[in-house]
Amino acid sequence: MNTVLKPFQLLGQSALVSVRKLGRAHLFILHVLTGLPGILARLHLLIVQMYSVGVLSILLIMISGLFVGMVLGLQGYYVLSDFGAEESLGVMVAASLVRELGPVVTALLFAGRAGSALTAEIGLMKATEQLSGMEMMAVDPVKRIIAPRFFAGAVSMPLLAALFSIIGVLGGYFVGVGLLGVDEGAFRSQMQANIDFDEDIVNGVIKSVVFGAVVTWIAVFEGYDAVPTSEGVSRATTRSVVYSAFAVLGCDFVLTALMFGKD
Amino acid sequence: MHSKTIEVWVGIFVALGLASLFLLAMKVSNLSEFETGAEGYRITARFQNVGSLRARAAVSMGGVRIGRVTTVSFDKGSYEAVVEMRIDRQYDTLPSDTSASILTAGLLGEQYVGLTPGGSDDYLGEGGQIELTQSALVLEEVISRFLFNKAEGEGKSEDKSGKGK
Amino acid sequence: MTFQPSDTPALVSIRGLSFSRSGRKIFDKIDLDIPRGKITAIMGPSGTGKTTLLKLIGGQLRPDSGTVRVDGINVHRLGLDELYALRKRMGMLFQSGALLTDLSVYENVAFPLREHTRLPESMIRTLVLMKLEAVGLRGARDLMPAQLSGGMARRVALARAIVLDPMMIMYDEPFTGQDPISMGVLVQLIHDLNHGLGLTSIVVSHDVQETASIADYVYLISDGKVVGRGTPAEVAQSDSPWIRQFMDGLPDGPVHFHYPSKDYASDLLGFVAN
Numbered sequence: 001m002n003t004v005l006k007p008f009q010l011l012g013q014s015a016l017v018s019v020r021k022l023g024r025a026h027l028f029i030l031h032v033l034t035g036l037p038g039i040l041a042r043l044h045l046l047i048v049q050m051y052s053v054g055v056l057s058i059l060l061i062m063i064s065g066l067f068v069g070m071v072l073g074l075q076g077y078y079v080l081s082d083f084g085a086e087e088s089l090g091v092m093v094a095a096s097l098v099r100e101l102g103p104v105v106t107a108l109l110f111a112g113r114a115g116s117a118l119t120a121e122i123g124l125m126k127a128t129e130q131l132s133g134m135e136m137m138a139v140d141p142v143k144r145i146i147a148p149r150f151f152a153g154a155v156s157m158p159l160l161a162a163l164f165s166i167i168g169v170l171g172g173y174f175v176g177v178g179l180l181g182v183d184e185g186a187f188r189s190q191m192q193a194n195i196d197f198d199e200d201i202v203n204g205v206i207k208s209v210v211f212g213a214v215v216t217w218i219a220v221f222e223g224y225d226a227v228p229t230s231e232g233v234s235r236a237t238t239r240s241v242v243y244s245a246f247a248v249l250g251c252d253f254v255l256t257a258l259m260f261g262k263d
Numbered sequence: 264m265h266s267k268t269i270e271v272w273v274g275i276f277v278a279l280g281l282a283s284l285f286l287l288a289m290k291v292s293n294l295s296e297f298e299t300g301a302e303g304y305r306i307t308a309r310f311q312n313v314g315s316l317r318a319r320a321a322v323s324m325g326g327v328r329i330g331r332v333t334t335v336s337f338d339k340g341s342y343e344a345v346v347e348m349r350i351d352r353q354y355d356t357l358p359s360d361t362s363a364s365i366l367t368a369g370l371l372g373e374q375y376v377g378l379t380p381g382g383s384d385d386y387l388g389e390g391g392q393i394e395l396t397q398s399a400l401v402l403e404e405v406i407s408r409f410l411f412n413k414a415e416g417e418g419k420s421e422d423k424s425g426k427g428k
Numbered sequence: 429m430t431f432q433p434s435d436t437p438a439l440v441s442i443r444g445l446s447f448s449r450s451g452r453k454i455f456d457k458i459d460l461d462i463p464r465g466k467i468t469a470i471m472g473p474s475g476t477g478k479t480t481l482l483k484l485i486g487g488q489l490r491p492d493s494g495t496v497r498v499d500g501i502n503v504h505r506l507g508l509d510e511l512y513a514l515r516k517r518m519g520m521l522f523q524s525g526a527l528l529t530d531l532s533v534y535e536n537v538a539f540p541l542r543e544h545t546r547l548p549e550s551m552i553r554t555l556v557l558m559k560l561e562a563v564g565l566r567g568a569r570d571l572m573p574a575q576l577s578g579g580m581a582r583r584v585a586l587a588r589a590i591v592l593d594p595m596m597i598m599y600d601e602p603f604t605g606q607d608p609i610s611m612g613v614l615v616q617l618i619h620d621l622n623h624g625l626g627l628t629s630i631v632v633s634h635d636v637q638e639t640a641s642i643a644d645y646v647y648l649i650s651d652g653k654v655v656g657r658g659t660p661a662e663v664a665q666s667d668s669p670w671i672r673q674f675m676d677g678l679p680d681g682p683v684h685f686h687y688p689s690k691d692y693a694s695d696l697l698g699f700v701a702n
Contacts, residue, residue, distance in 0.1 A: 136522075159277060165283065
């Protein structure tokens, strides 16, 4: 009888574990958010983190954006030329980037580069008792260490996504107009006529803000919650990237449905 | 690393990000046009069928965009579709007998309102209404009309040949 | 809630403390008093939860039952802000030092000052250098923690622990893994700091010799209970089998050599006989 019940028991156990983790994660983020006044009073902490999380990601984002934009230009041209609609290449590249690829790809790259680094750093601080030591020195590690990193990530992501998109458009322009002979005027005028500020740009920015908050939240929480051994930290780092990917793609679907659905 | 250097780099980063956003807004999107078109005057037109015309669709005359559709609504009393448009202030010489049609941009493109000037000496102003309108072409109706005409044409020629015999 | 006057002889008093973790009872209704101004040692075999006791005193862990009073204040009844205020008056030296790895020695010692005070930079510099001088590492102030040996890291952590002039310091296994010279240095420091600054020190250790040489009072804990207490001299003379095994370093006694298991002969033959 026990062998029959065992799988259900395990399922129930793991469900409980997941629910508890979810609860911890939410309490955690509330605690982090209470650190905002402290950050505003000590901006230097935020700036240092924005350097390690944002500035050091710039190269990766710019190169990725360039290549994605160029590929869009190339693929887009081949698809559109079947319909004789090469002139619309500008719209296609810009719309794809601003609405989707900019926020989503940047978020995935960010999770891999900055998110995993945050998880590892915080997990290691936990394993070497630095967080515990700080508590005993009457300094709240969530407000002093975690909060600056969280806000740095949430602020940096939209900036990086915008950078990705603009470089991508340039890449698409270079390939389309420069290499494939699409008319320069048509590229720009169609793009400008059809990319709407409110619907496309603003929505893209909203997406990247949401993604930035979610990815950074997952990264810092996994580090804080990690088992304080080297294996535990390594697993936490992997989890942070994987969960971030799921979260970004899931949120992307929900947000896209909400924002771009036909009314 | 010295904190001054870090601050400089972060400043550059934020500036780059904001500049990208600014460029996207100005150069890639239609923000620049949108601003100038915000002032203008409103006119309306009533149609039997507006097809897939939506708010923010272009309003053009002679192929030049002179305004935008602001709202598309339905008059439940007269069973007509009412299209409200905002015309840029600089184009204030539209004759009061201007006609409006709903046309399609390109083969698969989105629909827009095309205006053709009339000959009147009065001009349309704020709140004016276009009287002459042509509804959107609904593809199914065109096809069925074509098929009907074709069938009718064949029927007549059969008749003729039949009589000949 | 009645308050005890804060000039009681015991700085920390623990009554009826019980704490278990993963089903195992770590402490079973123990009573402890840490006298003011003295060095009190808490000793016992590994795994008896000595570090856990320090965490309970510092409020990082909650007991299942019983009270912990520091300077008359019930630690576990405090709100978060009050708890942090109390911790500012406690210093703790972790086994590994727990220095912040991205800060230099100087910045590590200055950390509590920067976080809790608004002292001008010149005052901070004076204080940091004074504390580093007390532990003999003023010249190492620009090194990074990764460049320090274990013993040096602990001394830096000690300087950091005293920078706010706390009323007590807790030392978690300060002598573990140290060479004789570092050990001697640390022993001397603990002693001098305690008497020079009028601190109360709690030293958790299983290093009988070193600890006994500076402790004014000793508690022996085993199996979740206090099995011996007294001055080092008293404990050294004690007849209790627990104390004898521990103090003399005997491999077998009340703390068994063999981890509980089934009969040896049947275990060996078990898989053959089936």
